[in-house]
Each structure stands twice: as C-alpha cells, then as structure tokens.
Amino acid sequence: MTRTKTLSASLPALDHPDPQTLASEVLMALKYRVGKDTTVATPYDWLTASIKVVRDRIIDHWISATKETYEQQEKRVYYLSLEFLIGRLMRDAFSNLDIMDPMREALASLGVDLDEIATLEPDAALGNGGLGRLAACFMESMATVDVPAHGYGIRYANGMFRQEIQDGWQVELPETWLDHGNSWEFERRERSFEVGFGGSVESVTAKDGRLERHVWKPLEHVLAVAYDTPVVGWKAKRVNTLRLWSGMPVDPILLDKFNAGDHIGALAESNKADALSRVLYPADSHKAGQELRLRQEYFFSTASLQDIVQRHLSQYGELASLPDKAAIHLNDTHPAVAVPELMRLLMDVHGMDFSQAWDITKRTFAYTNHTLLPEALESWPVPLFERLLPRHMQIVYAINAEVLQEARSSNRFSGDQIAAISLIQENGDRRVRMGNLAFVGSHSINGVSALHTELMKQTVFADLHRLYPDRINNKTNGITPRRWLIQCNPGLTALARQAIGDRFLDDIEAIKELDRFAGDAAFRDKFAAVKRANKTRLANLVADRLGIRVDPSALFDIQIKRIHEYKRQLLNILEAVALYDQIRSHPEKDWTPRVKFFGGKAAPSYHNAKLIIKLANDVAKVVNGDPAVRGLLKVVFVPNYNVSAAEIMMPAADLSEQISTAGMEASGTGNMKFALNGALTIGTLDGANVEMKEHVGDDNIFIFGLKADEVAERRRGDYQPRAIIEALPELAQAISAISSGVFSPHDPDRYRDLMNGLYDSDWFMVAADFDAYAATQREVDAVWNDRADWNARAIRNVARMGWFSSDRTIRQYAKEIWNVPV
Numbered sequence: 018m019t020r021t022k023t024l025s026a027s028l029p030a031l032d033h034p035d036p037q038t039l040a041s042e043v044l045m046a047l048k049y050r051v052g053k054d055t056t057v058a059t060p061y062d063w064l065t066a067s068i069k070v071v072r073d074r075i076i077d078h079w080i081s082a083t084k085e086t087y088e089q090q091e092k093r094v095y096y097l098s099l100e101f102l103i104g105r106l107m108r109d110a111f112s113n114l115d116i117m118d119p120m121r122e123a124l125a126s127l128g129v130d131l132d133e134i135a136t137l138e139p140d141a142a143l144g145n146g147g148l149g150r151l152a153a154c155f156m157e158s159m160a161t162v163d164v165p166a167h168g169y170g171i172r173y174a175n176g177m178f179r180q181e182i183q184d185g186w187q188v189e190l191p192e193t194w195l196d197h198g199n200s201w202e203f204e205r206r207e208r209s210f211e212v213g214f215g216g217s218v219e220s221v222t223a224k225d226g227r228l229e230r231h232v233w234k235p236l237e238h239v240l241a242v243a244y245d246t247p248v249v250g251w252k253a254k255r256v257n258t259l260r261l262w263s264g265m266p267v268d269p270i271l272l273d274k275f276n277a278g279d280h281i282g283a284l285a286e287s288n289k290a291d292a293l294s295r296v297l298y299p300a301d302s303h304k305a306g307q308e309l310r311l312r313q314e315y316f317f318s319t320a321s322l323q324d325i326v327q328r329h330l331s332q333y334g335e336l337a338s339l340p341d342k343a344a345i346h347l348n349d350t351h352p353a354v355a356v357p358e359l360m361r362l363l364m365d366v367h368g369m370d371f372s373q374a375w376d377i378t379k380r381t382f383a384y385t386n387h388t389l390l391p392e393a394l395e396s397w398p399v400p401l402f403e404r405l406l407p408r409h410m411q412i413v414y415a416i417n418a419e420v421l422q423e424a425r426s427s428n429r430f431s432g433d434q435i436a437a438i439s440l441i442q443e444n445g446d447r448r449v450r451m452g453n454l455a456f457v458g459s460h461s462i463n464g465v466s467a468l469h470t471e472l473m474k475q476t477v478f479a480d481l482h483r484l485y486p487d488r489i490n491n492k493t494n495g496i497t498p499r500r501w502l503i504q505c506n507p508g509l510t511a512l513a514r515q516a517i518g519d520r521f522l523d524d525i526e527a528i529k530e531l532d533r534f535a536g537d538a539a540f541r542d543k544f545a546a547v548k549r550a551n552k553t554r555l556a557n558l559v560a561d562r563l564g565i566r567v568d569p570s571a572l573f574d575i576q577i578k579r580i581h582e583y584k585r586q587l588l589n590i591l592e593a594v595a596l597y598d599q600i601r602s603h604p605e606k607d608w609t610p611r612v613k614f615f616g617g618k619a620a621p622s623y624h625n626a627k628l629i630i631k632l633a634n635d636v637a638k639v640v641n642g643d644p645a646v647r648g649l650l651k652v653v654f655v656p657n658y659n660v661s662a663a664e665i666m667m668p669a670a671d672l673s674e675q676i677s678t679a680g681m682e683a684s685g686t687g688n689m690k691f692a693l694n695g696a697l698t699i700g701t702l703d704g705a706n707v708e709m710k711e712h713v714g715d716d717n718i719f720i721f722g723l724k725a726d727e728v729a730e731r732r733r734g735d736y737q738p739r740a741i742i743e744a745l746p747e748l749a750q751a752i753s754a755i756s757s758g759v760f761s762p763h764d765p766d767r768y769r770d771l772m773n774g775l776y777d778s779d780w781f782m783v784a785a786d787f788d789a790y791a792a793t794q795r796e797v798d799a800v801w802n803d804r805a806d807w808n809a810r811a812i813r814n815v816a817r818m819g820w821f822s823s824d825r826t827i828r829q830y831a832k833e834i835w836n837v838p839v
C-alpha cells in the first residue's frame with residue numbers, strides 16, 4: 018500500500034544569506050579549512066573555500082533528512098550503478114540552495130570571479146555516457162522529489178579518459194580528477210566491509226547429518242571503504258547520499274606480510290585492492306569481458322548489500338521486512354551479481370532457506386535495461402565466474418533450476434525457448450547471462466523509452482517475458498531541468514521567468530505556458546538574442562581552443578555523444594562531404610551557412626569509432642581550408658566532450674542530430690537536453706525521439722528514415738547497399754572521395770575498408786537512410802531561412818519538453834516500481 022507523504026515539518030527551511038554573511042563564511046573557510054589567508058590564496062584555494070561553505074550549508078539539511086527517514090521508518094531506495102557521470106557540483110549546489118547571486122556578489126567583494134573558479138572544479142567523469150549521466154540526473158531528481166535514496170558506486174581514481182586530438186587522432190590520457198583532493202566527499206573509514214574472492218565452499222552439517230548451511234571460504238580479501246558525497250535537490254528539499262567505494266588492503270600496512278619478509282607479496286596485495294577502484298572501464302557497449310571488470314562488479318555489489326543489510330538490521334532487527342523498507346535498483350546488469358549475493362547473505366549468513374530468500378530477493382530488486390546491442394549484453398564464462406565466486410555459481414545454478422522448473426511445468430515452452438530462458442548459455446563456451454539473472458531476480462524490469470521497451474519484449478527477453486508477463490514495464494528517461502536548463506542556460510531561464518513567472522522552476526511542466534509566445538514577434542526576437550549569445554560563447558571557445566573561426570549567425574548543427582557506428586556520425590559526415598561537393602560545384606546557388614559540430618569519445622579498442630573521429634577531423638581540415646567554400650560550411654570536432662562541454666554546447670545548438678539506426682538507441686537523453694534548450698531535432702524514429710515527436714508535434718521536429726521494423730525487415734531480407742549507393746550519385750561521390758584519399762592525401766587508403774564496409778554489408782543502414790537524411794537537411798535549410806518560423810518552432814520545443822524531466826521519470830519509478838510515496 019502506498020502511503021502519501023507527510024509534511025516534512027522537521028526539515029530546515031531554506032535560508033537566504035546575504036552576500037556579507039557568505040563572504041565572511043568564505044573567509045573563515047579559507048583560513049580554517051584551507052589554512053591560507055587572502056594574500057597567498059590561489060584561485061583553487063578560493064574554489065575549495067567556496068565548496069566548503071556550500072557543503073556546510075548542505076550538511077544541515079542532510080542530517081535532518083537522514084534523521085527524518087529513520088524516525089518515520091520511510092522506505093529507502095538504493096540505486097546501484099557502476100557509473101555516475103556527475104560532472105561539476107558547485108554550481109548545482111549554489112543553484113539548488115538558491116544562493117547563486119549572493120555567492121557571486123560575496124566572491125566579487127573578495128576580488129574573486131565565481132565563473133572563473135567554477136571552471137577549476139574537476140569534472141567528475143565516473144561514467145561513459147548516457148547510462149552514467151542518467152544515474153546522476155536521477156540522484157538529483159530523487160533529492161528534489163523527496164525520495165530517500167542512496168546511490169552506490171565505485172570511487173574510481175581515474176574516471177573516463179581525457180581525450181586529446183593529435184593530428185586528428187584520438188589519444189587517451191588519464192583523467193586524474195582527485196589530484197587536488199575532493200572537497201565534496203567525506204571519507205568513512207568506519208564504514209568498510211570485507212570483500213572476498215576465490216577460495217572454496219564448505220558445507221556445514223548438523224548433528225543428524227543434515228546439510229545445515231554453506232560457508233564460502235574466500236582466498237583473497239580486500240576492504241571496501243565508503244566515501245560519501247551529499248546530493249542536494251532543488252531548494253534543498255532533501256539531501257541524499259552518493260556512497261562510492263574505494264578498495265583497500267584488509268590490513269592497510271600489511272604488517273604480517275612485511276614482517277614475514279614478503280615485501281613483494283605485501284605490495285601485490287595492496288595493488289590488487291587498489292586496482293578495484295583504479296579505473297572506469299571506458300568501453301561503452303563494446304566488449305570488455307575482463308576479469309577485473311567482474312571483480313569490480315562484485316566488489317561494489319557486495320559492499321553495498323552488506324551496508325544495506327546492516328542498516329536494515331540495526332533499525333528493524335530482522336530481514337523479512339527488507340522488501341517493505343528497501344528497494345534496490347540495478348542500473349543495467351553491471352550489479353546483477355547482487356542477486357546471488359543477497360541470496361548468499363540471506364541464506365549463508367542469516368540462515369534463511371532458499372524459498373524465503375528467493376521471495377525476499379525478488380521483491381527487493383528491480384532492473385533497468387539500457388541497451389539491446391548484443392555485444393553489450395553482459396555474460397561471463399562459467400569457469401571464470403566459478404573461480405572468482407564459487408558460492409555464487411552454486412546459487413546461480415539453484416536459481417536456474419527453480420526458474421527452469423517453473424518454465425517446464427507450464428508446458429508452454431519448447432526446448433529452444435527453455436534454452437533462451439536459462440541463466441546459462443550453453444552453445445559455444447558456457448556463460449552466465451547477467452541479463453537473465455537480473456531479470457529473474459527482479460519484480461520489475463524496465464526499458465528506457467516506449468519503443469525500446471516494446472523491442473525488449475519482442476527480442477532479448479521474449480521468452481522470459483512470456484514466462485513472467487507482468488514484469489516488463491516502461492520508464493521513459495528524463496533529464497534534470499536544474500542542470501540542463503536553469504544552470505546551463507541562464508539567459509533562456511531569465512527570459513522564461515519574465516514571460517511566465519517562476520512556477521516552472523519548481524514544476525518544469527509549467528514551462529508549457531511559453532507555448533503561446535511562439536506567435537509573439539517581440540518574444541521571438543528576445544529568444545533569438547539569447548540563442549545568439551549562447552552561440553557566440555561557443556564560437557569564442559572554439560576560436561580560442563582550436564583556432565577555428567565560426568560565424569554565430571550560421572546554423573549550428575551539433576552531434577555530441579559517444580562515437581559508435583549505430584549512432585551514425587558517419588551518416589552526418591557523408592552528408593557534409595556531399596554538401597561540400599555541391600557547394601563547390603554550384604557556387605551560384607544560395608547555400609545556407611552551416612557549422613557542423615562533432616564531439617565524443619571512442620572506446621580505445623573500437624577501431625572504426627576511432628577512424629570516424631579521424632575522418633571528421635580530416636574532413637574538417639579540407640573543408641575549413643577551402644576558399645571555394647566561402648565559409649558556407651565549417652566542420653568542427655570539439656575534443657574531450659564531457660558534461661562541462663555539454664553544458665556549453667546544448668544551449669548553443671540550432672539543430673540537434675539524433676540519427677541512430679532505428680531500433681538501436683535505447684532512449685537517448687542528449688536529444689532531450691538540446692530540445693529543452695531550443696534546438697530543433699533532426700532524427701530517426703528511434704528511442705525517445707518517438708515520444709519527443711508526440712510531445713513537440715510533427716511540425717516541430719524533422720523525422721526521416723527507416724523505422725525500427727523496417728530496419729529489421731531489411732536485415733532479414735537481402736539488403737543491397739551497393740545498389741542503393743550506385744543509384745545515388747551524391748552519396749557515391751562522397752564515398753569515393755573519402756575512399757580514394759581526397760581527405761587523407763598522405764595516406765590514401767586510410768578509409769578504404771571503412772567505405773568498403775558500406776558497400777558490402779552496411780549493418781547500420783547508412784546507405785538506406787542517406788537520401789532521406791540529405792533531403793531532410795535541405796528542408797531544415799528552408800525552415801531556417803524563414804527565421805520567424807524557425808524561432809517559433811524552437812520556442813515550442815522548449816515549451817513542450819517539460820514532460821522529459823527526470824522528476825517525472827523518478828515519480829513513475831517511485832509509484833510503479835519502488836512503492837515509495839511521492
């Protein structure tokens with residue numbers, strides 16, 4: 018039964034300190050926390066002092082929220098994720114505490130520029146892309162809509178790599194975000210748990226010879242130590258905790274080994290513990306499959322579960338009520354090993370029998386799937402799994418027996434279907450399927466857009482869905498409007514406040530009141546001026562950093578996201594090359610000035626993705642340097658795309674590129690950020706684009722290309738990309754120019770294989786969609802040239818995107834999955 022939320026009477030109200038108060042707090046922090054005075058303080062010291070001031074203010078709210086949750090015996094949500102792509106936090110905190118303006122003034126009175134020190138804050142990149150950023154938006158929204166929650170993850174010393182572009186190629190450098198320490202976090206040495214690996218399983222028998230329980234005797238032990246970061250919601254309604262685990266040797270000084278003279282052994286142990294939280298795996302849906310990755314998954318899953326179980330026991334004294342007081346969410350399959358781990362804790366440590374433990378486990382867990390790409394569906398070789406986690410392997414077998422028995426006894430499944438339901442993949446090498454494990458261990462399995470959820474039912478989980486038809490549900494992704502509008506686009510926020518008042522700040526769906534201003538010429542001009550200022554800021558950055566001049570009055574066309582073949586940056590580049598060719602051969606025509614921006618990282622092992630980055634850079638060099646283009650087309654690859662870069666680029670876009678092969682992008686969230694900031698989308702009917710079209714209206718989005726079912730049908734039939742290419746002279750010429758070395762004269766064969774791939778198989782249907790894409794781009798030009806119409810459409814996008822707030826998404830999770838009041 019859902020209880021409605023009681024009023025949070027004990028929570029402190031937001032106070033509104035004046036600049037003088039804040040200035041004196043900053044000076045105190047500088048002196049007593051940083052240990053400096055104003056004469057020697059560096060900009061970094063000012064940053065540290067400012068963070069300490071805002072953190073102190075957050076702590077009051079943090080402690081009272083935690084206390085209230087305890088006293089009211091509220092159900093808690095635990096969000097387990099190997100990634101939290103949180104970016105910088107200081108502005109978020111100022112803005113959510115509503116002290117941005119007085120803080121700016123306070124710092125100015127001390128001769129410090131807030132914007133300048135803000136850029137010194139390291140961008141915490143503990144994630145690869147969409148999945149990790151979603152976890153960060155969710156943390157902020159859970160605090161905002163007042164859901165008591167803990168995020169659990171790993172405190173990687175090295176997050177996502179820093180990308181440099183050298184001679185057009187991606188070079189990966191370590192990101193050392195903790196170099197200056199981390200002013201946000203609290204180390205909780207006392208909150209540490211032992212994590213075991215390897216060893217064997219012993220059975221304990223009772224006097225009558227009956228098997229009593231299993232005891233896992235691991236061979237290796239490490240410690241997981243907690244580091245807590247407070248996460249503050251809008252107007253500090255609630256402050257939640259992001260708890261990240263760091264690996265440490267069980268005996269930090271390794272005294273025994275050292276004393277025994279085993280110095281190398283001591284060092285090895287320390288390195289092993291360290292390795293667990295050393296580095297984020299940088300592969301975004303590209304096979305990792307390393308032993309260390311499985312170790313990381315188990316390390317953070319068991320530490321989090323031990324923490325959760327301990328908290329529950331200390332409050333309630335028993336574990337039967339766990340599902341009523343704790344909802345544990347699995348962000349993709351990365352923490353799926355938590356399913357057998359909870360079973361182990363309940364059975365082996367707390368003495369429950371299998372069926373009670375299984376019932377509790379299923380009622381506690383829920384799982385979100387974020388991709389259907391076969392290469393991203395995790396599975397582990399049975400021998401590896403068994404060696405690292407022998408007891409978990411037994412439990413997986415026991416769960417499998419239970420599930421397969423259920424399936425068989427229903428008499429509704431063929432042998433092949435039973436094999437598809439099994440937790441163990443039997444063809445080829447035997448592997449543990451983490452998706453199936455997460456599915457059977459959860460009461461709810463959700464996709465991240467309507468289309469993706471339907472495809473889940475039809476493809477990867479078709480048979481499991483038939484066995485458990487009430488489990489799969491949809492929760493379309495969302496983004497936090499605090500970071501992705503209020504903070505990153507102060508110009509648009511101020512304009513909207515002038516027009517419709519402040520209600521949308523508290524309830525972003527109220528931004529729909531802007532809709533009627535689409536027809537107001539004066540408002541459109543103001544809207545255009547804001548966009549122009551945001552574009553100028555990006556243009557200046559590109560000029561400073563890359564030495565490329567771009568004209569802010571040109572159409573800014575932006576594709577920023579991980580580089581992956583299914584996202585089809587190549588389609589965009591091919592269209593750019595075709596356009597380049599047209600501009601050169603038809604100088605008499607009235608071309609629309611356009612700047613095509615690209616940004617994104619490629620997995621270091623993903624050859625084609627890295628080649629696509631090089632191609633974008635090679636094309637940029639030729640196009641930008643060709644006087645015959647007369648500045649009508651520019652191509653810019655922005656290096657090291659991350660959250661901070663997104664915050665500048667999203668507000669500066671006129672056109673958002675969301676052009677994945679239909680059926681392959683689970684949702685997308687960048688698509689939402691662009692539209693909320695007033696860009697029009699050119700996109701396929703994929704992921705959340707489908708629902709964006711429904712919300713913004715057909716006239717305010719440019720949709721083209723094959724639909725998901727058409728892609729599937731072509732793949733089943735005989736798709737002939739060669740015939741398509743040969744029938745499209747513009748495409749054929751673009752491909753042949755790239756293939757023959759026009760953009761790589763010193764290495765003419767560089768792109769030969771990449772281009773041959775389009776002729777030979779073209780799995781991502783670039784050829785099939787090219788013509789529709791290019792034609793739609795010319796439609797984009799036409800609308801752009803009627804600026805009043807363009808701006809009206811852009812305003813409607815802003816007005817109609819409120820639904821895509823992660824507040825809405827989180828409320829749905831809370832009501833429909835977690836059963837917590839909101």
Ligand code: 26V
Pocket residue numbers: 145146147148149151298299300301302303304305306349387388393465494682683684685686704
């Ligand atoms: C998979 C792997 C496998 C190898 C090791 C490293 C690694 C890291 C991440 C992943 C999963 C990638 C899945 C992902 O990021 N999916 C994205 O999730 C977004 C949030 O739901 C969604 O908007 C994007 O469409 C989807 O691609």
